[in-house]
Amino acid sequence: xxxxxxxxxxxxxxxxxxxxxxxxxxxxxxxxxxxxxxxxxxxxxxxxxxxxxxxxxxxxxxxxxxxxxxxxxxxxxxxxxxxxxxxxxxxxxxxxxxxxxxxxxxxxxxxxxxxxxxxxxxxxxxxxxxxxxxxxxxxxxxxxxxxxxxxxxxxxxxxxxxxxxxxxxxxxxxxxxxxxxxxxxxxxxxxxxxxxxxxxxxxxxxxxxxxxxxxxxxxxxxxxxxxxxxxxxxxxxxxxxxxxxxxxxxxxxxxxxxxxxxxxxxxxxxxxxxxxxxxxxxxxxx
Numbered sequence: 001x002x003x004x005x006x007x008x009x010x011x012x013x014x015x016x017x018x019x020x021x022x023x024x025x026x027x028x029x030x031x032x033x034x035x036x037x038x039x040x041x042x043x044x045x046x047x048x049x050x051x052x053x054x055x056x057x058x059x060x061x062x063x064x065x066x067x068x069x070x071x072x073x074x075x076x077x078x079x080x081x082x083x084x085x086x087x088x089x090x091x092x093x094x095x096x097x098x099x100x101x102x103x104x105x106x107x108x109x110x111x112x113x114x115x116x117x118x119x120x121x122x123x124x125x126x127x128x129x130x131x132x133x134x135x136x137x138x139x140x141x142x143x144x145x146x147x148x149x150x151x152x153x154x155x156x157x158x159x160x161x162x163x164x165x166x167x168x169x170x171x172x173x174x175x176x177x178x179x180x181x182x183x184x185x186x187x188x189x190x191x192x193x194x195x196x197x198x199x200x201x202x203x204x205x206x207x208x209x210x211x212x213x214x215x216x217x218x219x220x221x222x223x224x225x226x227x228x229x230x231x232x233x234x235x236x237x238x239x240x241x242x243x244x245x246x247x248x249x250x251x252x253x254x255x256x257x258x259x260x261x262x263x264x265x266x267x268x269x270x271x272x273x274x275x276x277x278x279x280x281x282x283x284x285x286x
Contacts, residue, residue: 004223004279005039005223005224005225005242005276005279006039006040006217006219006223006224007039007040007042007213007214007217007219007223007224007225008031008034008039008040008041008042008224008225008226008227008273008276009042009043009044009066009206009210009224009225009226009227009236009240010031010041010042010043010044010226010227010228010269011043011044011045011206011227011228011229011230011233011236012043012045012047012052012055013045013046013047014189014229014230014246014248014249014264015227015228015229015233015246015264015268015269016043016055016227016264016269017055017264018264018265019248019264019265021131023055023058024265024267024269024270026267026270027267027269027270027273028058028059028060029270030267030269030270030273030274030277031059031269031273032059032060032061033273033277034273034276034277035059035061035063037277039276039277040063040217040219041059041061041063042063042064042065042066042213043055043056043063043065043066043067044065044066044070044206044209044210044226044228044233044236045065045066045067045069046067046068046069046185046187046196046198046232047067047068048067048068048072048108048116048117048136048155049065049067049068049072049074049110050112050116050139051067051135051136052065052067053065053076056076057076062075062076062077063075063076064076064081064213066206066209066210066213068108068155068156068200069156069185069198069200069204069205069206069232070084070200070204070205070206070207070208070209070210070235071083071084071085071086071155071156071200071201071204071209072084072110072155073209073212073213081213081216082209082212083110083155084200084201084203084204084209085110085153085154085155085201086153086154086155086156086157086182086199086200086201087153087181087201088150088152088153088154090178090181090182090201091107091150091153091154091157092147092150093176093178094157094173094182094199095145095146095147095150095157096147097172097173097176097178098159098169098172098173101159101161101165101169101172102120102121102145102146103120103121103124103125104121104124104125104128104159104160104161104165104166104169105119105120105146105157105158105159106118106119106125106157106158106159106160107119107146107149107150107154107156107157107158108154108155108156108157108158109152109154109155110155111139113139114138114139114140114141115139115141115149116139117136117139117140117141118140118141118142118143118146118149119140119142119143119146120142120143120144120145120146121142122142124161125160128160128161128162128194129160129194129196155200156198156199156200157198157199158196158197158198158199159196159197159199160194160195160196160197161194161195162193162194162195163188163190163193163194163195165195166186166188166195166196166197167195169197170184170186170195170197173197173199180202181201181202182199182200182201182202183199183200183201183202183203183204183205184197184198184199185197185198185200185205185231185232186198186231186232187230187231187232188230188231188250190250198232205232205235205236206228206232206233206235206236207234207235207236207237207238207239208235210224210226210236210239210240211239220241221239221240221241222241223241224239224240224241224242225240225241225242225243225244225272225273225276226239226240226242226243226244227244227245227246227261227268227269227272227273228244228245228246228249229245229246229248229249229253229264230249230250230253231253233245234253237256237258242259242276243256243258243259244258244259244260244261244272245258245259245260245261246260246261246262246263246264246268247260247261247262247263247264247266247268248263248264248265248268259272
């Protein structure tokens with residue numbers, strides 16, 4: 001690298017975490033070294049803030065999290081910078097337009113209690129995202145029909161299911177007469193036959209949120225490194241001056257000219273961060 005890196009933005013699942021959902025020690029060591037050198041480290045994830053918080057806290061230093069694919073930017077201490085919620089009317093239209101997929105639908109709200117996550121059907125979702133359902137159980141409320149839960153602007157809606165089914169769901173969303181009012185993103189795990197289709201407010205993405213944060217910090221995109229592994233990371237990687245794609249990413253994501261690091265089971269984040277640190281002067285933010 002020929003330019004200094006002042007901000008490193010890192011996806012969580014499939015990137016920072018290995019295939020056992022653990023943070024390799026090498027990744028922790030590299031990120032702590034970056035923090036000590038004055039490089040800002042932030043997590044940029046599709047997870048809700050509360051679900052991402054334990055991962056951020058395990059880094060061992062205070063930081064900011066861009067969560068829900070760019071909808072919420074909040075610190076590990078609870079300080080809020082930005083929220084990009086979905087208008088209530090748009091959420092209602094999604095429920096009605098996507099009625100055939102409602103057994104696979106989840107709506108999330110910016111709450112710290114039961115009802116932060118709402119869905120209709122436990123059995124269908126449990127069959128495709130069991131670990132996620134178990135970890136988020138204290139926050140999940142079951143409401144039927146799901147529209148009854150829409151009493152305020154949600155963070156987002158999402159649909160989870162087999163790849164082929166979610167391809168149909170995504171196409172139906174793209175063909176709707178309110179497509180200009182929403183952003184449709186996908187996270188796909190072919191080895192699990194699982195796709196998560198996220199629907200957010202128009203213009204909301206990891207990339208937009210990262211750009212907003214970098215502007216606040218006075219950091220040029222040429223000084224931003226982003227590390228990701230999936231389709232919902234594309235906007236973030238496109239914005240960053242130093243985009244890095246994980247070795248475990250799908251082959252088509254490796255065709256964009258981005259730096260390819262090691263697999264997430266080989267501490268690919270550490271490899272990328274160490275490369276940045278080796279070309280970054282110490283105490284950049286001093």
